[in-house]
Amino acid sequence: MKVVVQRVSKASVTIDDRKVADIGSGLLVLLGIINEDTQEDIKWLSNKVANLRVFGDENGVMNKSLIDMNGDAIVVSQFTLHALTKKGNRPSYIKAAKPDVAIPLYKAFVKQLEIDLGKNVQTGEFGADMKIELLNDGPVTIIIDSKNKE
Incomplete structure (x- = not known):
């Protein structure tokens, strides 16, 4: 699982x-799922996202988490995060989980993040053609892969 x-x-x-999600200060989380992902990946990654210290404290140091800031989150499924680009110029998405595997894991991740944050998490719609608008603050953009915990 990658975000x-x-x-x-x-x-x-x-x-x-039709606007389906809308937040102020917080995190936009793009989520990619592969067949090998499990509940362990969900718990680890959700905890990491909820506690990631990327918000400024009173001294302007990135020392506060989404939990500390009581910020909001949007989670959007994005199978293209697992694109393979080694050969040729056309990405291969063979590693991305098919909907029958990905949808339950996506929903479970959102539910776990809601538990970790203690609040509702907004989402896109799995498989839909979505338009995402954001104002990246910083910019701060971080990639986390549950298969690279060490």
């Missing part, structure tokens, strides 16, 4: 001209 975490001043997700 791209972006600290945002605001972010939103629109599908067919």
Whole structure:
């Protein structure tokens, strides 16, 4: 399981001209899932995202987490995070989990993040053509892979 975490001043997700998610200060989390991902990956990665210290404290040092800031989050499924680009110029998505595996894991990740944060997490819509608008704050963009814990 892989995420791209972006600290945002605001972010939103629109599908067919309908805004389905909209937050102020918080994190936009793009989530990629592979077949080998498990509940252990979900718990580890959700905890990491919730506690990632990327928000400034009173001295401007990135020392506060989303929990500390009581910030909001949007989680968007993005199978392209597992693209293979070694051969040729056309990405291969063979590593990305198919919907029958990915959807339950995606929903479980969102639910676990809600538990970790103690609040609702907004989402995109799995498999939809989404338009994501964000104001990256910093910019702060971090990639975390549950298969690279060490």
